[in-house]
Amino acid sequence: MGTYHFFSTTSPGAAQAAYFLKCSHFGKGDLPPVLDVEPSDAQIVKMGGAEVMFRHIRDWLKVVQKHTGKRPILYISQMFTKQYMPLAPDLGDNYPVWIARYGEYKPDMKLVYWQLCPDGRVRGIHGEVDINIFNGYRNQYEEFLKRHCF
Numbered sequence: 427m428g429t430y431h432f433f434s435t436t437s438p439g440a441a442q443a444a445y446f447l448k449c450s451h452f453g454k455g456d457l458p459p460v461l462d463v464e465p466s467d468a469q470i471v472k473m474g475g476a477e478v479m480f481r482h483i484r485d486w487l488k489v490v491q492k493h494t495g496k497r498p499i500l501y502i503s504q505m506f507t508k509q510y511m512p513l514a515p516d517l518g519d520n521y522p523v524w525i526a527r528y529g530e531y532k533p534d535m536k537l538v539y540w541q542l543c544p545d546g547r548v549r550g551i552h553g554e555v556d557i558n559i560f561n562g563y564r565n566q567y568e569e570f571l572k573r574h575c576f
Contacts, residue, residue: 428457430501431486435469439482443489456576458496460524461486464503470510480514487521496574499524499538507535522574524558537561538570 429450434442450459463483470479483500490498500517504527511518524539539558546557560567 427453427455428460430460430462433461433463433465433483433486435465435473435479439485439487440489442482443486443493446486447490447493452494452576454576457499458522458574458576459490459494459498460501461490461498462501463506467509476510476513479510480517483514483517487517494576496576497521501526503527511535522570 429446429452431442431446433439446459452459461483465473465479470476473479473482487498487500497520499522501524502511504525507525517523518536522538523535524541525535525537526541528541528543538561540561541556541558543557545554548555560570562570
């Protein structure tokens with residue numbers, strides 16, 4: 427289990443983090459909080475550009491990490507990675523990254539999780555589900571869980 431926040435381009439990152447923390451419950455064994463960043467180019471422009479967006483993203487990440495003691499995971503698309511992450515290399519270096527990249531090959535960025543398709547099938551679940559894989563071996567995943575989970 428874990429908590430997940432969809433980033434908004436219409437409110438400050440710190441305010442979003444406060445609301446997220448107010449509404450979230452963290453239990454033993456939960457994965458770290460996730461910040462899903464999927465704005466359109468037009469939304470980024472409307473909020474003042476990439477620099478402003480990244481300031482709000484950093485604010486959210488810092489507030490949530492300070493409150494929970496856990497480093498949040500940044501969920502982004504491969505398109506966002508190529509277009510915007512070069513402007514904020516500190517985020518990819520300092521936070522675990524989970525990339526949505528549907529295709530046949532692994533994304534070209536350091537990542538923890540890779541969402542490789544949106545239409546998988548899992549026994550016991552009706553309908554299609556996202557398929558995600560950890561970027562590493564079983565022992566590395568177990569170490570990640572020990573270090574990052576609640």
